[in-house]
């Protein structure tokens with residue numbers, strides 16, 4: 001039996017098994033576009049960037065990142081020297097469930113991995129978010145890993161790497177992040193940044209990649225009176241890259257007086273990683289805007305390997321782009337400084353309407369859902385945030401969040417909806433409850449979710465105008481989501497909020513339609529384990545062209561959310577960023593002109609694609 005963490009033995013095995021892959025490439029021939037630099041060694045000096053590898057594929061010419069097994073792949077001694085620079089934090093990446101298999105057949109070689117105790121731990125924790133977050137490269141939503149190494153009771157099955165990265169650096173210092181970026185740039189290696197692994201669409205994993213894990217950055221420092229550039233002089237907090245939502249809210253609760261920031265509803269999502277680079281919405285969003293709207297400064301390491309501060313004065317273009325302009329596209333964030341707010345007594349509630357109440361009466365279900373959704377605009381205009389799920393015969397709104405409001409105030413806001421439900425004799429269960437602080441509500445009413453599931457996800461943002469003018473059309477689109485094709489089922493996770501209410505000073509790189517939001521939904525389309533390539537393509541087609549198309553058609557002034565959307569949707573540029581897109585693309589070109597970073601459907605990645613299943617390439 002060989003334990004999972006057998007890095008050294010593995011490295012020894014690997015160096016013997018590496019051989020040139022049968023790929024028709026011209027090594028080191030595609031020179032990167034020349035990038036001028038004002039001074040050598042400066043922020044925009046990319047002269048040490050390795051050339052892409054020229055590849056012919058389906059009659060087209062590509063410049064590719066180097067893949068394991070190719071002659072251009074760095075020698076063992078180069079990897080060892082990187083490991084020395086990062087003080088031993090470099091590991092060959094083995095998927096978490098490899099311990100349930102006799103062998104892991106990786107791109108660098110084959111190793112024995114079976115370990116009964118470790119495998120039992122895998123089975124016990126596969127759906128445990130926190131356990132998965134702690135793994136250096138694991139994805140919580142596994143579809144985009146290619147599902148090649150799930151827990152098994154049959155050790156003779158084969159565990160392969162799928163679309164996971166090849167090496168991880170568990171960075172604990174700024175210098176480790178710089179070393180990883182420099183190594184990837186100088187050796188033409190695909191680079192991935194991974195914080196909590198929550199990304200729905202595989203942006204924190206990638207075949208052939210070196211992964212920099214930022215989750216160990218856990219510092220939190222409170223600022224009584226912000227004195228950086230800009231007019232804001234209130235309280236703030238600097239949060240290191242790896243801190244998760246519940247961690248920062250717990251730390252804020254321990255302050256005197258208790259403080260909050262705008263985090264996600266999800267306790268385990270990070271704050272300063274992909275979340276804020278997508279915009280970041282949560283229970284405080286209706287009152288205080290998106291998380292990105294609340295940023296005062298970032299610290300980051302650039303594609304050229306330089307440490308920078310970005311705020312209103314310094315590197316202000318980068319500052320703006322990092323606030324919602326797309327994850328892992330401009331720099332690696334080390335920390336974010338955000339506004340804080342005093343916590344306040346709040347009211348939460350749950351609303352259930354399901355078969356317990358209405359049986360399997362389709363009319364009652366859709367009438368109830370139509371009424372609930374019609375009030376989205378009214379709720380957000382009155383300062384509420386509501387997280388809800390829609391399945392056939394199940395409307396589960398848990399929770400309604402009324403920050404700073406009493407039970408009586410929440411009852412008054414919701415009374416017209418209940419009057420309509422009552423008029424149709426639709427039963428429901430409604431349980432409001434007051435809490436001494438928002439944080440108490442958050443711990444009580446928000447739930448951890450399961451990891452390890454295989455699904456495609458899409459989504460759409462419905463504006464206030466869309467809900468006002470076409471609620472029935474939106475509900476028809478929801479019906480399509482439930483049964484988009486024969487034998488196919490998908491469901492909805494929704495969030496009623498409006499980042500425009502309460503007039504947050506929005507100067508972030510998010511789609512202007514957010515400022516008029518009423519409901520943002522995620523569509524979830526489960527994918528059977530073991531689906532063939534053709535079955536996956538067919539489900540992807542259903543998501544893009546039936547499910548999300550129905551939502552788009554019902555809501556013409558809407559948008560999509562960078563972090564919770566189908567990456568293959570048409571016109572992702574304008575759906576994600578609207579009129580902000582051209583400026584973001586320019587900023588990308590300035591800060592990462594040669595594509596050191598890559599995550600799917602982010603500014604400036606139009607020419608990049610994965611070919612031959614695992615190779616990240618640029619069309620030449």
Ligand SMILES: Cc1cc2nc3c(=O)[nH]c(=O)nc-3n(C[C@H](O)[C@H](O)[C@H](O)COP(=O)(O)OP(=O)(O)OC[C@H]3O[C@@H](n4cnc5c(N)ncnc54)[C@H](O)[C@@H]3O)c2cc1C
Nearest residue numbers: 195196197198199203264265266270273274275281327333
């Ligand atoms: C259960 C669940 C609940 C969620 N709830 C919410 C919610 O309430 N509100 C909301 O807005 N979103 C929510 N999301 C979506 C969330 O915003 C995205 O999954 C986001 O990508 C998570 O960012 P992360 O850094 O934690 O995750 P990761 O998967 O580690 O990273 C996501 C992306 O960010 C990049 N990245 C990570 N760290 C850095 C860094 N330091 N510098 C540069 N790039 C970096 C990665 O390369 C990747 O592209 C939820 C997701 C899940 C799975």
Ligand SMILES: *[C@@H]1O[C@H](CO)[C@@H](O)[C@H](O)[C@H]1NC(C)=O
Nearest residue numbers: 023024025026055056057059
């Ligand atoms: C490699 O690609 C080139 C250009 O398409 C082609 O001429 C050549 O025959 C290919 N070589 C092999 C070994 O496939």
Ligand SMILES: *[C@@H]1O[C@H](CO)[C@@H](O)[C@H](O)[C@H]1NC(C)=O
Nearest residue numbers: 028029030031032049050051
């Ligand atoms: C990149 O390509 C250019 C032009 O073909 C060549 O002159 C240069 O030496 C190459 N650089 C590397 C590091 O291979």
Ligand SMILES: *[C@@H]1O[C@H](CO)[C@@H](O)[C@H](O)[C@H]1NC(C)=O
Nearest residue numbers: 007008011083088090091092
């Ligand atoms: C990096 O060094 C550490 C400490 O010496 C070692 O445990 C690890 O296996 C090394 N990683 C690789 C990929 O060789």
Ligand SMILES: *[C@@H]1O[C@H](CO)[C@@H](O)[C@H](O)[C@H]1NC(C)=O
Nearest residue numbers: 124125128129130131132134
């Ligand atoms: C989930 O994993 C974390 C981290 O490994 C662990 O502390 C926790 O106890 C686990 N939860 C459950 C329910 O097993």
Ligand SMILES: *[C@@H]1O[C@H](CO)[C@@H](O)[C@H](O)[C@H]1NC(C)=O
Nearest residue numbers: 146148162163531532533613
């Ligand atoms: C990904 O999965 C498909 C099956 O859906 C398989 O054909 C392909 O070989 C896999 N690729 C990798 C790199 O795991």
Ligand SMILES: *[C@@H]1O[C@H](CO)[C@@H](O)[C@H](O)[C@H]1NC(C)=O
Nearest residue numbers: 352353354355356394396429
């Ligand atoms: C239906 O609602 C009841 C509360 O009335 C709740 O206990 C139950 O879990 C709900 N069922 C579903 C499937 O959500």
Ligand SMILES: *[C@@H]1O[C@H](CO)[C@@H](O)[C@H](O)[C@H]1NC(C)=O
Nearest residue numbers: 361363364365366367424425
């Ligand atoms: C639902 O609403 C429709 C009108 O939109 C009505 O005809 C029908 O009777 C209602 N069903 C129930 C169960 O109330």
